[in-house]
Amino acid sequence: MFLSADDVARSLRGTAGLMGRRPDALRHFDMSERGFWRSFGAVWLTAPALTVALALERGTGTALFRLDHVTLAAIAGIAAGFLAVPLAMIAVLRRLGRTRVYVPFVVVTNWCLAAGLVVLTLPGSLLLLGLATPGLAELYAAAFVMVALWLHGRAARAILDLPGPAAALVTLVCFGLVVGLAGGVHALLV
Secondary structure (H helix, E strand, O other): OOOOHHHHHHHHHHHHHHHOOOOOHHHHOOOOHHHHHHHHHHHHHHHHHHHHHHHHHHOOOOOOOOOOHHHHHHHHHHHHHHHHHHHHHHHHHHHHOOHHHHHHHHHHHHHHHHHHHHHOHHHHHHHHOOOOOHHHHHHHHHHHHHHHHHHHHHHHHHHHOOOHHHHHHHHHHHHHHHHHHHHHHHHHHO
């Protein structure tokens, strides 16, 4: 699934617009069937996150991308993030009677997930470069996770037309699903 520079720029502009609370932010996303499938291509933007995760797991003096259980666990964890929420939201949106917003929800949250994972490379990179202590890198990572959750909540609220607390609950359930699956895959493979 190849993305054009225009797809990436437009979708990241929409993501930034959500963060900036711009009312026209959602118009930047391609909400068509084509845009739906291409939003899964945003996974390619997470390559820096994968690289940093492997470097932190293995150390910088080793071959980062050898095909073993550690690499497979990292790739499966990222894939779980991009697949678990869209699959789970089929049932949730049917239950809420909001199936018409399934495609927009998946498109926007896929791009938000990719942007969040890219931003999360910063604390790991600072740690790898010796510019942050482990504690400081964890603090930065926790702050970035909070921003990513807030962004997901904004997307859920705007797209699903839910009140703030309900959108927050959807976000926390999605986050728990992704973290639980990624952790389970990691535990099974490592």
